[in-house]
Amino acid sequence: MPVDPLAFARDLVRCRSVTPAEGGALDLLARTLAPLGFAVHRVTFSAPGTPDVENLFATIGEGRPHLVFAGHTDVVPPGDAAAWSAPPFAGEVIDGRLIGRGAVDMKGGIAAMVAAASAFLAARDLKSGGTLSFLITGDEEGPAVNGTRKLLDWTRERGVVFDHCVLGEPTSVAELGDTLKVGRRGSLSGTLVVEGTQGHVAYPHRADNPIRRLARILSHLYARPLDGGTAQFQPSNLEFVSVDTGNPAFNVIPAKVEARFNIRFNDRWTPASLRAHIEAEIGVAAPVGRWRVDWDPTVSECFLTPSGPFTQLVSDAVFEVTGRRPEPSTGGGTSDARFIKSACPVVELGLVGTTMHQIDEAVPVAELEALTAIYRRILERYFAG
Numbered sequence: 001m002p003v004d005p006l007a008f009a010r011d012l013v014r015c016r017s018v019t020p021a022e023g024g025a026l027d028l029l030a031r032t033l034a035p036l037g038f039a040v041h042r043v044t045f046s047a048p049g050t051p052d053v054e055n056l057f058a059t060i061g062e063g064r065p066h067l068v069f070a071g072h073t074d075v076v077p078p079g080d081a082a083a084w085s086a087p088p089f090a091g092e093v094i095d096g097r098l099i100g101r102g103a104v105d106m107k108g109g110i111a112a113m114v115a116a117a118s119a120f121l122a123a124r125d126l127k128s129g130g131t132l133s134f135l136i137t138g139d140e141e142g143p144a145v146n147g148t149r150k151l152l153d154w155t156r157e158r159g160v161v162f163d164h165c166v167l168g169e170p171t172s173v174a175e176l177g178d179t180l181k182v183g184r185r186g187s188l189s190g191t192l193v194v195e196g197t198q199g200h201v202a203y204p205h206r207a208d209n210p211i212r213r214l215a216r217i218l219s220h221l222y223a224r225p226l227d228g229g230t231a232q233f234q235p236s237n238l239e240f241v242s243v244d245t246g247n248p249a250f251n252v253i254p255a256k257v258e259a260r261f262n263i264r265f266n267d268r269w270t271p272a273s274l275r276a277h278i279e280a281e282i283g284v285a286a287p288v289g290r291w292r293v294d295w296d297p298t299v300s301e302c303f304l305t306p307s308g309p310f311t312q313l314v315s316d317a318v319f320e321v322t323g324r325r326p327e328p329s330t331g332g333g334t335s336d337a338r339f340i341k342s343a344c345p346v347v348e349l350g351l352v353g354t355t356m357h358q359i360d361e362a363v364p365v366a367e368l369e370a371l372t373a374i375y376r377r378i379l380e381r382y383f384a385g
Helices: 005-013 025-036 107-123 148-157 210-222 271-285 309-322 365-382
Strands: 039-047 050-062 066-072 092-094 097-099 130-137 164-167 179-181 186-195 237-244 256-265 291-295 327-329 346-348 362-364
Touching (some): 005 107, 005 365, 025 050, 025 107, 039 148, 066 107, 107 365, 179 309, 210 271, 256 271, 309 346
Parallel strands (some): 066 164, 164 346
Antiparallel strands (some): 039 050
C-alpha cells in the first residue's frame, strides 16, 4: 500500500530525534523503505569532540540516471513545551495543521518524499534503468561533522554515483513551491583576538586597553561593505556575534578581548581570498598592537546549480501541481546542500518555512499532500526515459 504522507509525518514527529539522538526516526524510515524494495544501510560515524551520529542510505534500482532525495531527521529542541498548543512530539492535527517539532524542518518533507516514492514505485518499477536513493542524516541541526559529508564519502567509496539531488529543506517563503534554492552563499567564521596590557582603570597610562583597538577595528570593518552582491547572489555580509574579555571586575583594564564573527559570502570570494582581505583590513585599522584571527576550520563554500534541464524539470513539476513557477534563489543560511554540491547538482525544494524552529511549528495537511504530488511528478518526469 502506498505510504500516506500525513500518517508517516505524524509518526516521524512522534520520534524524539532532537539532535544528535536518532529517536526512532531512522528505524521508522528503514521499516517503511525496506518493504518498498529499498536496500537500507544504517551507518554511524564518530569524531573526537562530537557525538556519534547514525545515518541512513537506502537505494533501489540500478544504473543511471540516479536521483537522490536528501534530508535530515534530527530536530532542534522544542523549547518550553507548555507554550505549545499541543505537545511538541504528539503529532496532533488541529484545524487542518500537523503540529510538532520537525513538522516543517524537515520531517514533513521526508514524509512527502517517502510517500511520493511509494506511489511512484507502485505504478512502475525501475527495471528499465535508473536508481532512486534516500540520503538521510541525523546531524544537520548539530555540528554537521558526522552526517551528510561522511555519508557521501561512504557512498563514494562504494562506487555510488549520483546524477542529481533534491534536498527537502523548507525553502518555500509564502506559498508552497514559490522558491527553488539553486545555491547558497558560503559561510566563514573566526575569532579576532586583540592583546593589550592589563592594569588599573585609574592609571590607564600604565595599561593598554585592547577594547579601544577592537572598537577601531569593528568601526573600520563595518564601514566598508565586502561587495554589492553579484548577478546570482546577495551581498556578502560580516557580523560580529560576541565580544568577551572574561573580566568580572569594574576596575581592571583587561589584557585581552576576543570577538567572534561570521561572514556569509558570495561568488566574488573564496575562503582564502576572504581571509586575506579581512586580515589586511584589520591591519589597516590597527597598524600598531598585537592581534590575530583564529579561523574556524568549518567552512561552507559558495555554490550555484546552473539553470538547465534538471532545474527546468523541477520547475515544471511545481507548476503542474501548484500553477506557479518557483523563483530561483540563493538566499538564506546554510544547509547540507553545501556538501552534496560536490557529489552532484542539487536543488532545494520543500514546505513553507515560516514556523520552523518556532513554538507551534506546523504544516497544513493540504500543503503536505501537495508537496507529495510535486515530488511524485519529479520522479515521473526524471525517470520518464
